[in-house]
Amino acid sequence: MTQTVLVFLDPAHPDGRIEDAGKPTLYATDQGVNRGDGVFETLLVLDGHVRKLPAHLARLASSARMMHLDVPGHEEWERAIVTALAEYQETVGVLDEVVVRLVATRGVEGTHVPTCWVAAFPPAPSAKRQREHGIDVLLLDRGYDSDLAERAPWLLLGAKTLSYAVNMAALRYAHDRAADDVIFTSRDGKVLEGPTSTVLVAHAETDDDGRVTFKRLVTPQLDSGILPGTSQGALFAAAKEAGWELGYGPLEPDDLFDADAVWLISSVRLLTPVNHIDGKPIGANPSLVKALTEELASLFDRIA
Structure with a gap:
């Protein structure tokens, strides 16, 4: 069983849409997949505390502006992070050290709708x-x-x-x-x-x-x-x-x-x-x- 939790930002789901990380979740035509056209941030949760979240969200927004990429606002990311961590705690049992990655791509080519998600997973042992x-x-x-x-x-x-x-x-x-x-x-x-x-x-x-x-x-x-x-x-x-x-x-x-x-x-x-x-x-x-x-x-x- 994968220990990765995926939560997609979705207007139809204000707190984020949980998806099974063990199943296909992205279109092959997504520009983040075939062009690397997107932005991301990686942050750490230690003992249940999300570290430097405002700084990461500000840098994500800055990177997106440089790329002329429309991404959700801070509150939408925060709600998805809460959902991801709650699901991670229920699945894994602890929030002692968790990596949280925020990703926003330009989306499927031709749609002009970004694909955005939060992933929560354990850090590498190294x-x-x-x-x-x-x-x-x-x-x-x-x-x-x-x-x-x-x-x-x-x-x-x-x-x-x-x-x-x-x-x-x-x-x-x-x-x-x-x-x-x-x-x-x-x-x-x-x-x-x-x-x-x-x-x-x-x-x-x-x-x-x-x-x-x-x-x-x-x-x-x-x-x-x-x-x-x-x-x-x-x-x-x-x-x-x-x-x-x-x-x-x-x-x-x-x-x-x-x-x-x-x-x-x-x-x-x-x-x-x-x-x-x-x-x-x-x-x-x-x-x-x-x-x-x-x-x-x-x-x-x-x-x-």
């Missing part, structure tokens, strides 16, 4: 393992300059679209080379993002007793064609309140190797430490990396 033990990463060239988004807005570089074939290919390339993930770089040598995550870099200073006296958290520039991270945004807000200095790039690969800690952060995998980049260790002080990771993870949990 998510928790990588979160706890860290990951090894490769730097891969994305093949364009960091100012391309401004020159070519039709490429939708700041939208979260269904066209993820290149991102998945990059991850397969890394796995074939015994790495867990990827950090993309631009042709002009700037750090961009991971295929499904945002890059975070930390610098810290300690006194003679090992106490941290200064902490700075940096992420790549948002105008470099990367997806604005909902998790990065939430963590930056919490870190600022906690006294961290914040920065928005530009970052180059040498900045990653010189950092005291590097993480990839996403809604499902959360804050994940980077152990090695291109085989080189990151962070000269493991105890400092551990302390910074624990502090940021705690801040993120409180605000998300």
Whole structure:
């Protein structure tokens, strides 16, 4: 029995229409299927609490506007999410950790009616393992300059679209080379993002007793064609309140190797430490990396 719950947004069903995930549910002519023409968001439910829902709904709406795609409003998505989680709890029994994906496609060609649904399913076992033990990463060239988004807005570089074939290919390339993930770089040598995550870099200073006296958290520039991270945004807000200095790039690969800690952060995998980049260790002080990771993870949990 599948543990995936599907709820379609349907005007005839105000709270959403539950469908069997084990049976065919999409037309082969749906443009999300045959063209990747659509948008999506993925969020996490922990202990029954939906994390960062307003931020995800706002980014979904922003991505849809960039694609000239009409999607339902926030309240319709929220009702469908409630229905999906209630059905998931009845089916699986718990809501301790659940992935919720919101998808909107341009619909069946010629109808001009979007296809929209909510899926709820368990996270991959690797998510928790990588979160706890860290990951090894490769730097891969994305093949364009960091100012391309401004020159070519039709490429939708700041939208979260269904066209993820290149991102998945990059991850397969890394796995074939015994790495867990990827950090993309631009042709002009700037750090961009991971295929499904945002890059975070930390610098810290300690006194003679090992106490941290200064902490700075940096992420790549948002105008470099990367997806604005909902998790990065939430963590930056919490870190600022906690006294961290914040920065928005530009970052180059040498900045990653010189950092005291590097993480990839996403809604499902959360804050994940980077152990090695291109085989080189990151962070000269493991105890400092551990302390910074624990502090940021705690801040993120409180605000998300």
